[in-house]
Amino acid sequence: MKKILIIDDEQIIRTSCERTLAPKGYAVTSAASGAEGLALLEKEPFSVVLLDFKMPDMDGMEVLKKIQASSSSAKVIIITGYSNVDTAVRALRSGAYNYIEKPFTPDKILSAVKEAIDDLEEK
Amino acid sequence: MNKIFGNPDRSLVAKLIIAIGVLMVIVSFIFWYAILQKQQQDIRSIAVKYGDSFLAFIKQSTHYSMLTLDSAKTQEAVEHLSSPDVIKEVNIYDHGGTIHFSSSEERISSTVVKTSLACTACHEDPEKSSALLNERMRWNVTKDPQGVSSLSLVSVIENEKDCYTARCHVHPQNQKIIGFIKADFSLGLLDVALHKQKEALSLYVAIFVIIVSLFVGFIIYTMITRPIRVLIAGMEKIAGGDLDHSVPITSGDEMGVLARSFNAMIKDLKEARDQREKWTQTLEEEVARKTEEIRKTHTSLVQTEKLASLGRMAAGVAHEINNPLTGVITFAHLLRDRFPDKSQEVDDLNVIIEQSERCSKIISNLLTFARATPSEKGSCDINEVLSRTVFMLKNQEKFHHIKFDVDMDEAQFIVFGDASQFQQIFLNMFINAADAMEKRGKITVATRRVKEKGKDFVEIEFSDEGCGIKEEDMSKLFEPFFTTKPIGKGTGLGLSVSHGIVKHFGGTLKVESTVGKGTSFFVRLPLSETHQ
Ligand SMILES: Nc1ncnc2c1ncn2[C@@H]1O[C@H](COP(=O)(O)OP(=O)(O)O)[C@@H](O)[C@H]1O
Ligand SMILES: [Mg+2]
Numbered sequence: 001m002k003k004i005l006i007i008d009d010e011q012i013i014r015t016s017c018e019r020t021l022a023p024k025g026y027a028v029t030s031a032a033s034g035a036e037g038l039a040l041l042e043k044e045p046f047s048v049v050l051l052d053f054k055m056p057d058m059d060g061m062e063v064l065k066k067i068q069a070s071s072s073s074a075k076v077i078i079i080t081g082y083s084n085v086d087t088a089v090r091a092l093r094s095g096a097y098n099y100i101e102k103p104f105t106p107d108k109i110l111s112a113v114k115e116a117i118d119d120l121e122e123k
Numbered sequence: 124m125n126k127i128f129g130n131p132d133r134s135l136v137a138k139l140i141i142a143i144g145v146l147m148v149i150v151s152f153i154f155w156y157a158i159l160q161k162q163q164q165d166i167r168s169i170a171v172k173y174g175d176s177f178l179a180f181i182k183q184s185t186h187y188s189m190l191t192l193d194s195a196k197t198q199e200a201v202e203h204l205s206s207p208d209v210i211k212e213v214n215i216y217d218h219g220g221t222i223h224f225s226s227s228e229e230r231i232s233s234t235v236v237k238t239s240l241a242c243t244a245c246h247e248d249p250e251k252s253s254a255l256l257n258e259r260m261r262w263n264v265t266k267d268p269q270g271v272s273s274l275s276l277v278s279v280i281e282n283e284k285d286c287y288t289a290r291c292h293v294h295p296q297n298q299k300i301i302g303f304i305k306a307d308f309s310l311g312l313l314d315v316a317l318h319k320q321k322e323a324l325s326l327y328v329a330i331f332v333i334i335v336s337l338f339v340g341f342i343i344y345t346m347i348t349r350p351i352r353v354l355i356a357g358m359e360k361i362a363g364g365d366l367d368h369s370v371p372i373t374s375g376d377e378m379g380v381l382a383r384s385f386n387a388m389i390k391d392l393k394e395a396r397d398q399r400e401k402w403t404q405t406l407e408e409e410v411a412r413k414t415e416e417i418r419k420t421h422t423s424l425v426q427t428e429k430l431a432s433l434g435r436m437a438a439g440v441a442h443e444i445n446n447p448l449t450g451v452i453t454f455a456h457l458l459r460d461r462f463p464d465k466s467q468e469v470d471d472l473n474v475i476i477e478q479s480e481r482c483s484k485i486i487s488n489l490l491t492f493a494r495a496t497p498s499e500k501g502s503c504d505i506n507e508v509l510s511r512t513v514f515m516l517k518n519q520e521k522f523h524h525i526k527f528d529v530d531m532d533e534a535q536f537i538v539f540g541d542a543s544q545f546q547q548i549f550l551n552m553f554i555n556a557a558d559a560m561e562k563r564g565k566i567t568v569a570t571r572r573v574k575e576k577g578k579d580f581v582e583i584e585f586s587d588e589g590c591g592i593k594e595e596d597m598s599k600l601f602e603p604f605f606t607t608k609p610i611g612k613g614t615g616l617g618l619s620v621s622h623g624i625v626k627h628f629g630g631t632l633k634v635e636s637t638v639g640k641g642t643s644f645f646v647r648l649p650l651s652e653t654h655q
Binding site for chain 2: 105
């Protein structure tokens with residue numbers, strides 16, 4: 001069972017992801033802040049991390065860099081609130097696997113996660 | 124002439140004529156007096172000459188009777204020679220003053236008055252001494268009470284050889300003067316002649332003075348007064364502001380020069396005035412232009428500032444709204460998956476999903492507009508976008524009682540831009556129209572091709588029969604957050620966002636409105652060059 005970590009300060013986003021992914025056979029864990037997410041990543045390995053780019057405690061970019069620096073091999077998918085190519089490009093350059101724009105549909109999340117896991121398994 | 128003498132105080136010519144007249148009168152009087160005086164003198168000296176010869180004639184006539192001591196004969200001759208009209212009296216008297224012969228017999232043997240010419244002709248003061256005058260005053264002229272003047276003439280009878288050799292021996296040889304003969308002549312006739320001459324001369328002088336005065340007056344009037352009057356009339360016209368007036372130049376003299384320089388002055392004045400007017404006008408235009416520029420800059424500054432804050436707000440709002448929207452979309456999907464396909468529930472949930480996605484699109488449009496990030500640009504068929512929008516609206520409750528009068532040009536109007544943004548503009552126009560008509564009435568939509576500054580545009584007209592826009596609101600229409608609608612209903616963003624989009628794609632947005640009759644909005648978008 002693939003483990004997915006979702007880091008977002010918004011309850012509704014976390015729930016949406018959980019409710020979308022869980023029925024499809026993913027083990028979903030959620031964290032309400034960057035710090036909490038990083039702590040969880042230390043404890044156990046995750047295949048995919050869904051990371052909100054704009055959170056009150058820690059900048060998404062900072063969390064992304066810390067994940068890159070850690071031993072974790074998780075693929076990071078950025079969730080961005082801005083329909084802003086700049087943010088996406090910056091995130092991809094910093095090692096993010098993909099990005100999803102808010103508001104997203106369940107299909108988008110599913111296909112993005114599936115893509116990431118397929119990629120992971122190929123290696 | 125009346126004009127000249129009407130008020131001599133103010134007429135140069137009158138003064139001149141009066142001065143010249145006075146001068147002429149004085150000079151003529153002097154001449155007149157001199158001539159008369161001279162004439163009188165001449166007449167008198169002639170009279171004296173004739174008188175002298177008369178006395179000599181008397182002497183001769185009485186010579187013989189004197190020598191013969193024939194007193195009667197002498198007296199007879201004296202009497203005979205005098206005539207009361209002209210020669211009033213002839214007296215012959217000795218050195219002592221005793222009259223021996225006289226034309227008036229009663230005077231014989233009487234003595235002459237010592238102060239009379241008989242003595243004063245030679246003696247300075249006969250009453251006191253016998254001193255002689257250096258020059259003898261042999262004659263004088265007196266006037267009798269009737270005003271008739273008469274000439275008295277005295278002549279000395281000298282002792283001659285005949286006298287002292289005569290038989291009678293009355294006069295010794297050493298006696299120098301035997302006696303005197305004095306005659307009084309009436310000058311009455313001469314007086315009359317002189318008087319007549321005086322009258323004639325006075326008349327001539329008067330006529331002369333009048334003629335010369337008139338002539339001088341006329342000359343001055345034609346040569347000075349008239350041109351000056353013309354000049355004055357010209358000046359008055361110019362003072363009244365008529366700078367097109369010019370004074371006719373009729374002579375080459377100083378008046379002509381004056382008129383010429385006057386005309387030149389008017390020309391300069393006119394030029395100066397025209398120049399000044401031009402300056403004033405350009406200045407006004409310049410001020411108006413600058414004011415407009417400043418106003419525009421100001422509005423655009425305000426606009427930019429408002430848009431910037433709108434952008435910041437929109438970004439924040441977008442972020443916040445996207446989260447709940449994600450929830451709505453996700454759960455609608457999840458719910459939909461639980462119902463069998465083609466069920467009523469699936470249809471309803473699809474509406475929720477669609478509308479949520481529209482929301483997200485509107486938000487991203489707002490963001491795009493606010494942050495000027497590239498949107499999904501491409502070639503849009505305006506007629507198609509418009510019909511789609513109208514079709515979509517017809518099913519909306521808000522538009523149930525609204526009639527759409529669509530008059531679209533058959534041509535294809537391809538515009539480069541974002542179809543969903545154009546749709547947003549059209550939607551806003553329709554919603555505004557419906558609001559203005561309180562959901563009842565007719566909206567006319569038309570598209571047409573227009574040319575502006577050599578470029579092709581498609582013009583989309585939205586006309587309604589609504590309440591219209593008040594004059595004072597016209598300028599604020601495109602400002603963000605300007606709304607006349609109740610809170611919660613209007614945002615005041617519709618037109619400002621529409622305006623921003625239209626401008627972004629190089630178009631224009633115009634409005635015409637009559638309060639109580641309706642409003643027309645004209646959206647112009649440049650036609651894509653490849654499709655022209
Ligand atoms: N068709 C129209 N007829 C009359 N008034 C109009 C019309 N369109 C716009 N307006 C006026 O312009 C204002 C601003 O419109 P808009 O920018 O779309 O904001 P909103 O519709 O939210 O008020 C409106 O409140 C209304 O007063
Ligand atoms: Mg509106």
